Structures are given as structure tokens and as C-alpha cells.
Amino acid sequence: MNEQLFGWNEQTWLYLDQLGILAGNVMLLFSLCAVVFGWLRRDNIRRWFSRNRFPHIGGKPEGKDWQGLVFTVSRDELPCWVIGQLRPKRIGLLVTDHSEAAGKRIQAYAEQQGIAVHRRMIENADDPNEVYLRTRELLQLLRGEESGRLAIDITGGKVPMSLGAFMAAEEAGVDSLYVSTRFEQGRPDMRSASITSVSRTQ
Template sequence: METLFLQWINDPTGAAYELFNRSIFYILVAIAGSVATYFWAQIKFKTRNAWHRIKNTNISYDGEAYNGLILSLGSSNELQKMIIDQVKPEFVGIITGNSEAVKFSANNLKDYSTHLKIQCDEPHLYGELDIERIEKGFDDIIEWMIGKGIEKKNIVIDLTGGKTPFSLAAFNSAKRNGVNAVYTDSEYELGKPKAGTQKSISLSKALDD
């Protein structure tokens, strides 16, 4: 390189000049490549860590562990899947309407639970204005879970999904049976719940305070 530099000084317009310039160019490209590789590795590392934190952010149920989870459900079940993933119950019960869209959603959620080795009762389907029957459906699932050996304190109804009559029926059943009722709030992005943004409030405890 030193010889090439001296030749370039003596003959700045000759072949040595061109060869020296090419050498400098390749060195600069190599340096730029190394710098780019370093920053790309940093970006991937930070992104991977950020995703790990987001994915593993727990839905808070006041730190309680629940073996029985009862879900009211609408036509989308993405949030309910997140709730199941975080609560990790042994038993799941599902109550929803009787339209084709919500039936599909309920059966899909049942299959999802079964795949996770969670015992899931057959979805309970009701007309959305039949509040008495809906309440009875929640009562029946609570009774089913108690029959499986779960104490009432370890049963929770998440009434987030579905239409208002289902939420009202869920709360009434929870209050009457002495189990916790929870609402889970979430931010959404492109119509889907954004992972790591879920926050839950115990309605039963909030109203008792």
C-alpha cells in the first residue's frame, strides 16, 4: 500500500492512481459495511427485546390465579385468546349469541383452548335479548366448574366480549354466585388487539370497595 501511494504521488494520472483510488474505495466500502452491520445488529437486538417484553406482558387480574375462566364472546375472539394465554386456566366456558359469525368464533375459541390442553365446555349459544337464559347459562358453567373441583374464588368471568345483554347477565351471575367479574380493556391496531396493552379491572371488587 505504501509503494502504491508513492507511485500515485509520482504519477497521479497513471494506472497506479486508478489502482490506489480503487483500493481506497474498497476500504471505505468495507468500513461502511461493518458500521451498517453493527447498527443493524443493534436494531435487531432492540426490536427482539421489545417484542419479547410486549409479548410477555401479563394481563393483570389483580395477581390472582384462576383455574376456571368464563368468557362472553362476540364475533372476534383475538382478545379472548390473549386472555386465555395469560390466565392459563384449567377450564374454560364460553357464552355467546346464536348468529353464524359468533358460533364460528365460539367454536374456534373452543378448538384453541382444547389445543392448549384446556378443558372447554361446549359453547352456550343464546338469543341476545334472552337475558334470563343467558344468566342461567353463566350459572350452569359455574356449576360445571364447581363440579370439577374448582372453588368459587378461583373462578372468574371476563365479560369483555359480546353485546351488552351478555355483559349484564355475566355480571349478575357473578354477583349472585360469588365469583369475580372482570373487564379487560385493550388498545387496537388494524382492528386487532395490540399485544401488551391489555389492562383488567375487577368489577366485583371495585363495586365492593
């Protein structure tokens, strides 16, 4: 006796079997389309998964134990003050034609304290991509010399410089800082200076 499960007839089971085969083929086709779409749009998908997140924004930086610092330079007073406060072992300077003299003064001040200094010239201070690339170079140099935390001070320079340096900091997973201070007669009043965290990685 040839009884079918649930008492359904053979024709019903045949339809269900064909429906299962059709569903499997549809899923296979869908999977292939998803693979092709993912390959064609891989850059967009990668950016979506690695999009910036800012879990630690603002506030006073904790620890202040950065071994390496990168500065966007416009004047020398604030970077020299930060160096005196944080005592890093090595620094990087992003300078332009207008800030080259200030960069040399910062370098001289740092080297007097036994701090290693690297400089990168920014040809176009309005190009954040150039600043981003030069910042990455400095971070690689600083990382290659010694272990330890790194940070980028984005206080100095034009706004595109700060943006380019900040993007490099986020991509590299390093902290970014800002120095706030009052100005008196066109010069920063260092008595009011304080270091603020823009974005912290931990």
C-alpha cells in the same frame, strides 16, 4: 295492715295492671301482624337482606389464580390472550350465532393446551336473563369438575350479555373481569391489552 307499694292505693295498682295487660295484647297483635306481613312480603325482604354490595370494585386483579374462567364471546383474540395470561384449567364459553366461529377457535386454542372447554349457545343476545341462566349452568359445571377460584370475563358480546353474566357472577360470588385494549384498523392491539377487575369477591 294492708299497705301498698309507694303508698299508692289499690285502685291505682289495678289500673296499672290492666294497662300492662293491654300493652301486652297490643304487642302480641303487632308481632302477629309483623309475622303475617313478613310472610306475604318474604321475597322483598329476602332481596333487601341479600342486596348486592360491591366492596372491591375496579383496579388490577390480585393473585390471578383463577382455575376456571367463563367468557362472553364476540371475538377470539381477547379470550385467547386472557387464557394465555391466566392459564386456567377449564373454561366456559357463552356464544351466539354470530360468535360461534370465534367460540370454536377459542375452544381449539384452549384444548391444544389441555384446558377443558364447555360451551353454551345464547339464542337471544338481547335477553340478559337467558345469559344469566346459561352462565349459572357453566359455573356449576366448572365448580363440579375441580376446586379453585372462578371468574367471568364480561368483555365480549353485547351489553345485555355482559349484564346477565355479571349478575350471575355476583350471585355466585365469583370475580368479574374486563379486558381493555386499543383497536387499530378494527382489530384489538394486544400489546395494549390489560385485565381490569370489575368486581372482586375478596
